[in-house]
Amino acid sequence: MTLNGDAVIPLPTDRLARLENFGHSLSGPAYLYRPTEIEQIEELFEIARRHGFSIGLRGAGRSYGDAALNNGGVVLDLQRMHRILDWNPQTGIIKVDPGVTIEQLWMHTLEDGWWSPVMPGTMAPTLGGCLASNVHGKNNWKAGPFGEYVLEFSALLPNGEHVVCSPTKNTELFFGLIGCMGILGVFTSITLQMKRIYSGNLDVFAWAEPNLKHILDAVDSGKEDNDYIVGWVDCTPRGSRIGRGQLHTANYLAPGDDPSPLQSLRSESQILPDTILGLVPKAIVWRFMRPAMNNMGVWAGNTAKYLANRTIGHKKRYLQSLVAFNFLLDYVPNWERAYGSGGLIQYQSFLPIATAYDAYNEMLKLSKRRGLPSYLGVVKRHRPDKFLLSHAVDGFSLALDIKVSKRKRPGLRKLIRELNKIVLQAGGRFYFAKDSTLTAQEVSEYLGEETVNNFKALKARCDPHNLLQTDLFRRCFTSSNSEQ
Amino acid sequence: MSATPSVPVDTPLLTRPRAVIVGASSGIGAALAHKLAQEGYLVALLARNQDNLESIAQQINHTAGETQAFVYPHDVTDYDLIPSLFQTILRDLKKIDALVYVSGAQFPVGISEFEFEKDRNMLEVNLLGAVAWLGQAAVLFERMGVGQIVGISSVAADRGRVGNPAYNSSKAGLSTYLEALRNRLTRHGVNVLTVKPGFVDTKLFRENAKASFGVISPEKAANAIWRAMRKRKQQIYTPGWWRWMMLVIRHVPSIIFRRLSF
Numbered sequence A: 001m002t003l004n005g006d007a008v009i010p011l012p013t014d015r016l017a018r019l020e021n022f023g024h025s026l027s028g029p030a031y032l033y034r035p036t037e038i039e040q041i042e043e044l045f046e047i048a049r050r051h052g053f054s055i056g057l058r059g060a061g062r063s064y065g066d067a068a069l070n071n072g073g074v075v076l077d078l079q080r081m082h083r084i085l086d087w088n089p090q091t092g093i094i095k096v097d098p099g100v101t102i103e104q105l106w107m108h109t110l111e112d113g114w115w116s117p118v119m120p121g122t123m124a125p126t127l128g129g130c131l132a133s134n135v136h137g138k139n140n141w142k143a144g145p146f147g148e149y150v151l152e153f154s155a156l157l158p159n160g161e162h163v164v165c166s167p168t169k170n171t172e173l174f175f176g177l178i179g180c181m182g183i184l185g186v187f188t189s190i191t192l193q194m195k196r197i198y199s200g201n202l203d204v205f206a207w208a209e210p211n212l213k214h215i216l217d218a219v220d221s222g223k224e225d226n227d228y229i230v231g232w233v234d235c236t237p238r239g240s241r242i243g244r245g246q247l248h249t250a251n252y253l254a255p256g257d258d259p260s261p262l263q264s265l266r267s268e269s270q271i272l273p274d275t276i277l278g279l280v281p282k283a284i285v286w287r288f289m290r291p292a293m294n295n296m297g298v299w300a301g302n303t304a305k306y307l308a309n310r311t312i313g314h315k316k317r318y319l320q321s322l323v324a325f326n327f328l329l330d331y332v333p334n335w336e337r338a339y340g341s342g343g344l345i346q347y348q349s350f351l352p353i354a355t356a357y358d359a360y361n362e363m364l365k366l367s368k369r370r371g372l373p374s375y376l377g378v379v380k381r382h383r384p385d386k387f388l389l390s391h392a393v394d395g396f397s398l399a400l401d402i403k404v405s406k407r408k409r410p411g412l413r414k415l416i417r418e419l420n421k422i423v424l425q426a427g428g429r430f431y432f433a434k435d436s437t438l439t440a441q442e443v444s445e446y447l448g449e450e451t452v453n454n455f456k457a458l459k460a461r462c463d464p465h466n467l468l469q470t471d472l473f474r475r476c477f478t479s480s481n482s483e484q
Numbered sequence B: 001m002s003a004t005p006s007v008p009v010d011t012p013l014l015t016r017p018r019a020v021i022v023g024a025s026s027g028i029g030a031a032l033a034h035k036l037a038q039e040g041y042l043v044a045l046l047a048r049n050q051d052n053l054e055s056i057a058q059q060i061n062h063t064a065g066e067t068q069a070f071v072y073p074h075d076v077t078d079y080d081l082i083p084s085l086f087q088t089i090l091r092d093l094k095k096i097d098a099l100v101y102v103s104g105a106q107f108p109v110g111i112s113e114f115e116f117e118k119d120r121n122m123l124e125v126n127l128l129g130a131v132a133w134l135g136q137a138a139v140l141f142e143r144m145g146v147g148q149i150v151g152i153s154s155v156a157a158d159r160g161r162v163g164n165p166a167y168n169s170s171k172a173g174l175s176t177y178l179e180a181l182r183n184r185l186t187r188h189g190v191n192v193l194t195v196k197p198g199f200v201d202t203k204l205f206r207e208n209a210k211a212s213f214g215v216i217s218p219e220k221a222a223n224a225i226w227r228a229m230r231k232r233k234q235q236i237y238t239p240g241w242w243r244w245m246m247l248v249i250r251h252v253p254s255i256i257f258r259r260l261s262f
Ligand SMILES: Cc1cc2nc3c(=O)[nH]c(=O)nc-3n(C[C@H](O)[C@H](O)[C@H](O)COP(=O)(O)OP(=O)(O)OC[C@H]3O[C@@H](n4cnc5c(N)ncnc54)[C@H](O)[C@@H]3O)c2cc1C
Pocket: A022, A056, A057, A058, A059, A060, A061, A062, A063, A064, A067, A068, A078, A098, A099, A119, A120, A121, A122, A124, A125, A126, A127, A128, A129, A130, A131, A132, A133, A134, A135, A136, A137, A138, A180, A181, A182, A183, A185, A186, A187, A188, A329, A433, A434, A470
């Protein structure tokens, strides 16, 4: 195979940067640009087209896998485009730049009594990134994905077109671009409908359940009466106790329930403390976790936690701030670094009600048998949506954080292939924001050939020169990437 | 837009290392291309002779059953093209883990011959081309905080002798340059390996050979280089005994050295 080193004008070497994913499991070089104006993006598309470079989009880099990496090419980091363009506290409609973060969003609207109807588990992501992934919260079965609250967005397509899309205007692009992982176009502004709330607190109930079956049943039956439900699952015990864990439900307060809403709605009441237990600075906690991040350490920790939840933490009702409930993981900054130099992957699969229990049970047992249990499992309840590359089903998701180490890589690779098979056979789906291991063949299996073809047709229309690319795109949509 | 090859995408569970070999069309470079490919590397092969590169790539890809070798015809004295070619290779391979500079020229020169064109070419290929290529790799690896630079110098670097002053200087310059790079880059997590072959049975050797003892095959040299890369060594002689030989030779006082005719 011959490639001629056609004399391109080199991209400035100064721009070379090492970019990583959130899980610290992948890194690579890219020419990094951080534009502040749409014109700069247009210019870069032109340069890329002329010189045969691809461009990957990136927000806050909170994807677990390779969604925001474009090794060897250009990466456009949109975090510097972060203005709030318009806010109406009467209607709760907000218009923002794509680089505005979830944190910036709630900080801006909460005091007026508005909260985003859908929140991911951390407040670091940008809204562009959230829209590209079409994120879900711990209320997905009820609220649907983030994209359902977008009244309108504008986007720049690689073919040079500026488009404005809404659920009634340019609908094919609306349902295509949302959830397309930055492969069809760049969101340049986003208009959102926020949700009215009457307190900065949620009414939370916590209890423990002894096994996976009980957890799934509880998550399912709690869906009638609650606004949020989440199950934290322990994947390390042996036998029938596998999948035991703690459940949290949470409900918005009704008008009048909070005697002083103006107090609880202030950012100061929401901000996470800098220390844990009033003593340990949060910023260093991950360093203490690191030595315990092995099968034994996590088993011991999880068991202690479970026993505590079963006793002192059992059937407790309390008020918790919206921020603390939604962004629990932000309590320990850099917690993912505790996983060590190989980082972690998150394996999140979505399964229909009917097959979920058997499949998840088999998956947890298999992982345990192989000595590769997840150190944290999270269960949520979902419902389907109308977006082209949707990850949701009428059923559950189970997200497994799995440590990657050099020694265990081959075994883990084999395990993941087997887990994928179980999920696909059970009619399940996956989520690009988390994924880092699917092959193109597996992707077309769960999305269906028709969806993949529709996506490719949209791609050809929006991006005839194939300028927008990421490692995820090449991995999941290039057929030569079959076996990894 | 030229077609970019599709290389397998790295995952957290399976990554493919990538090496750029400058001077891969024959001898040591070609043998190293085969060796690194065998060890799982994707390899970018550079040199002037496109036909040779193609046939090496073909053998590699045939054995592997996949496209593992990529060919970039290039003359290292085209310095101006190097930054863009480096960028093209990075674009195509997505990552570079090692850059090996093998290109070398050695012309037979008579004991009283001073021919600038020959001398200049040796200095250009052996030293200036190396400076141009290794500089590109140095920037990338420094930013990435990881990587490996390998330079094929020579035992000829260790002393200036009567036989080929320009060749000696080019290799001495290369060795010093590599040492300086090592001092710059070790703190950034980058390994710099200097390889000093003795006699290796290649075209270059045969055209210049006076000695015929201790000649090793290019494959043997390539294996030694790979071992040193794997162990992240800083300098090797190959075969290893040259280390002791050169230790002695380096200490021969000038008053004697001036009278020797090798
Ligand atoms: C601790 C933690 C908890 C999480 N919890 C949840 C959760 O509960 N639910 C959930 O759904 N997700 C969750 N996530 C995933 C996260 O919400 C998504 O990965 C989100 O996309 C990250 O946004 P980002 O700004 O960091 O985007 P990046 O990771 O930088 O990029 C994500 C994708 O968006 C694209 N993109 C970025 N900006 C634009 C733009 N302006 N236009 C077009 N495309 C763009 C990129 O190309 C990329 O494909 C969690 C992640 C972490 C780290």
